[in-house]
Amino acid sequence: MPTFEDRLTITDQLVSALREAILRGKLEPGKLYSVYKLADEFGVSRTPVREAMLRLADAGMVRFERNRGFRVLRTSVRELQEVFQLRLLLEVPAASRAAIRANDSLIEQLGIELDAMAAAASAHDEAEFMARDRALHELILAASDNKKLVESVRSLRFVTMTLGASTVDRSRSLTDILAEHRPIIAAIAAHDGAAAAAEMRFHIIHTGTLLLNQLVREGRDSGHLDPDWVAAFATYDNHVN
16 A cells, blocks of 8 residues: 555646646546546556545646536636736746846757747647747746746646637747747847846737637637726737737
8 A cells, every 4th residue: 555655746746647638638628537537547546636636626727526527627718817917927027037047058948948849830739839838938937946936827827728728720820929939038048137028028918818809709708808908918919019
């Protein structure tokens, strides 16, 4: 029988694996999943799977349904607005700080992730592209030497992904998204904090603009949109372009 410490380790691994499965669309928003089936797929007992799901439930990513299993939750449009508000508050100053603190190692790692994004865009591998996108953003955040900051933004991005929405091939291409990241990395490499902050702000606002407008067109929860927040997005986007 596994010890308590062993079980914690297995649970931690499952939390990461299940989160990644949600991000990559292997576990779909709105769909019901069985703890028994997942335990079989991962080759573990039901207990660590249940514990992992409890953690994800606490994070608002899933909901247990009695005697049925769990369901990956769809995020509301209002929640998505709040996610982008928080990302602006956290990632914009983080980009500026990354530019100021950037060393050769960070710049090299950012270049590696950017090249990997370019390769994934050429292959039209959306899952790989988004995984590299997340890695690049986390490198920028990690430059602040604040683990809570990295974890907070990671959770915010999980919320976006559980909405089941994507701008890829609907509002923009992978190549378009890649193009928005290049000036951010260039500013960090040049140690230009103001430019890094401005480019990150544009990227986050532009992404939010496209996603929210896309969801409105699809008729998803449009009654919960904050008109002032959408207008602020549009005003900034038009000003930059």
